[in-house]
Amino acid sequence: MSLPTTQKQWLIQGNDKGFDDVVYQDGPVPQVGDNEVLVKLRGASINFRDLIIPQNKYPFPLALPVVAGSDGAGEIVAVGARVTKWKAGDRVVTLFNQGHQAGPMTAAASATGLGGCLDGTLRQYGAFSQDGVVRMPANLDFVEGASLVCAALTSWNALYGLRPLKKGQTVLVQGTGGVSLFALQFAKAAGATVIATTSSAEKAEIVKKLGADHVINYREDENWGETARKLSPRGEGVDHVIEVGGEKTMAQSLRAVKIEGVISLIGMLGGMKPKDNIMEVLARLCTIRGVYVGSREQLEDMVKEIEKHNIHPVIDKKVFTLETAKEAYEYMLAQKHFGKIGIKIE
Missing domain, CATH: 3.90.180.10 (Medium-chain alcohol dehydrogenases, catalytic domain)
Incomplete structure (x- = not known):
């Protein structure tokens, strides 16, 4: 041509x-x-x-x-x-x-x-x-x-890049942006329980339709991290946190995560100034991991799962x-x- x-x-x-x-x-x-x-x-x-x-x-x-x-x-x-x-x-x-x-x-x-x-x-x-x-x-x-290129692959890397998500585990996703919605869909496809935070009843209904097991309105519940912990099995906390807020949400993510859980730090929608959470990381015995999209190999694996489960982006x-x-x-x-x-x- x-x-x-x-x-x-x-x-x-x-x-x-x-x-x-x-x-x-x-x-x-x-x-x-x-x-x-x-x-x-x-x-x-x-x-x-x-x-x-x-x-x-x-x-x-x-x-x-x-x-x-x-x-x-x-x-x-x-x-x-x-x-x-x-x-x-x-x-x-x-x-x-x-x-x-x-x-x-x-x-x-x-x-x-x-x-x-x-x-x-x-x-x-x-x-x-x-x-x-x-x-x-x-x-x-x-x-x-x-x-898929950035948002989906970032969420895939968060769930599978360090400590792969397993069936029956619990994932906390923040908000209704692309990364969080992909993480919700991937987690449900893997047989995980998903707790989602959002800002309105309208958005809550949409994430429920996508499969969220529990939804917390963070505007109404300032201690949503503790609420997410209580919603997790035995109140021990969640296995994976998809952290997209940065400065304004990290404290709540630390409240939600379980011992030896993983917080995948992806976004900075709430600001980029560091907070002094070091001692709380020790107290929670968790891993905070920065995620910068992912590799070609991970993208190929993700494509297969998207086809297998007929996942469609929102x-x-x-x-x-x-x-x-x-x-x-x-x-x-x-x-x-x-x-x-x-x-x-x-």
Whole structure:
């Protein structure tokens, strides 16, 4: 097929102007190297990370200017001369940290994130290493597939990367963002009990429909960590905490976790200033683990489970286009969304 030489893309210029620094422009369609594939991107989604990079608040490596976007899915339209894994027409999702292939994260791999160090997915075409894409689940569309890249893989890594979740264990998920909702679905598929926190009766009904066994309204219950502990078997605490709030929620997570439990520190929605919880970590005998998405190997394992259990991401009812992607930023910043914010790319 004949491919264009230019494309539409969103570029983070690196001038510290906030969202005004993210510019919609024409850019080149990348040339495909011998070990690369060219993907016609069909879907993307927005993460909290995408909001804070233009605001100069991102705590990890950056190489600006860079094409924005952490999550992508699409169809391979060309392959390099040495590519053996893929062919034109294959449906794939992108790997966020392109260098994180398997095993623990490394400093080198942490500097290969899309939309921060390497050109991201808010564009029409992207060239990626043949090891930088993974087969998309057959049961998902492109927008659903794109939503897996950061949020789903982060929750999968949280539940299986250090101390794998077992049937019958208990998981506490915070809020109704993408990571938490994926963790809820993965935990239920594994036969775990899920305690979810949320801020409204309306959201509580939705997480119950997704399988949450217990729901706590954190606006009405300031000591929701103790409540979660009491809801756990024998009141001993939960095995896994999906911690997305950071500064404002860690104290409650420590109240909820059981002895030798794991708190996966993922988000910083409630602030990034450290709290002096060191002695309480000792008192709880728990592990607090930072999670930075996951590896290609983990992504492949997750895709199999998504197909096996026919899991579908929770996508907000309002889906944006590539042209209106900046509106998606504003929509997420205003916290109008439920689940993942999807972007359809033509």
